[in-house]
């Protein structure tokens with residue numbers, strides 16, 4: 011029998027955590043210290059020891075409306091009274107139907123079919139399978155490879171890993187088992203750069219040379235996130251879209267990180283006014299409440315896949331379209347549109363631009379850039395996470411840099427004063443480093 015145990019002291023709880031639990035990219039032999047969370051409300055994370063932190067990470071881009079939001083809580087409670095989960099094979103439910111309709115309405119034109127899955131990485135797996143099955147159905151099975159951008163990040167599962175940057179990703183570790191994909195250089199143009207045709211020279215050569223074996227190009231539109239927080243020109247995306255059409259290669263847009271307003275547009279593809287053939291969504295889809303992802307595709311792709319040898323799309327996870335996750339996503343989308351997300355993100359962008367500018371003068375800073383509700387300070391040398399995170403905690407903020415990117419991506423409800431605390435802490439801590 012497993013008995014419920016008496017409440018643990020903070021050191022006891024952290025010690026069990028350290029001994030037994032994997033955290034993202036963590037070592038069991040040399041674990042970093044974790045902070046024990048008690049409650050979260052709005053943009054504040056309250057630790058068990060009473061410390062309050064202003065969250066500048068939105069729990070990895072996802073908590074756009076803040077924590078413990080009364081309307082999101084109510085949406086989950088209401089659905090819980092009906093059913094927490096039910097299988098999606100042979101059964102359907104209103105939260106999924108409503109969400110599919112909403113996503114089709116708000117996403118770029120031409121996307122008409124939705125496949126729900128459990129996480130961003132899985133939605134990328136699904137997108138890749140869709141692209142491969144599409145060409146199989148068109149009797150061109152040789153078109154099964156992916157062309158991806160260096161510095162890209164698409165998740166940690168196997169197909170997703172195969173299209174992540176081959177150097178910063180995990181390719182050398184899993185070399186023997188990863189699908190061999192093709193890579194083009196990371197976009198060399200910044201978001202605001204004047205266009206030069208040389209920016210697409212490399213991808214053009216790759217497409218020209220390899221289109222007969224390519225199922226799709228996969229990219230993060232406008233912002234390459236976890237692979238370097240790089241912003242590139244909308245014109246690059248427009249040109250890639252044209253090249254994909256010309257060479258008959260599908261375009262997969264991974265908007266898992268950029269979707270739902272983060273870059274200043276509802277979807278980053280809108281900066282370039284293009285529609286992808288396949289779109290991956292996740293993270294902020296549920297307002298950061300639960301894990302849910304969606305892969306959308308055009309009618310032509312869906313019906314071609316289903317006219318092929320298998321007569322169906324070959325995927326079907328157990329927790330597909332979980333009703334709680336769909337219900338909270340519906341409410342999150344409602345909150346987004348009813349509360350002028352655009353004005354909020356624009357306001358964050360303006361403030362980040364003016365307040366992070368002071369970091370440019372620091373001797374250890376290489377670049378400062380802002381797009382929508384994303385502010386990045388790139389340092390000359392990688393920062394040491396074990397040293398910098400406690401300094402931020404001392405300043406009362408939650409920021410977790412990686413490599414040489416110290417960045418802030420706050421919930422959209424962050425007030426001017428809270429954002430000021432975040433940017434001041436970034437400046438102060440970078441000054442100390």
Ligand SMILES: Cc1ncc(COP(=O)(O)O)c(C=O)c1O
Nearest residue numbers: 129130131163164165235266267
């Ligand atoms: C662009 C992009 N794609 C895919 C993923 C993977 O999503 P998940 O962590 O939900 O599997 C991420 C996660 O950071 C991401 O930023």
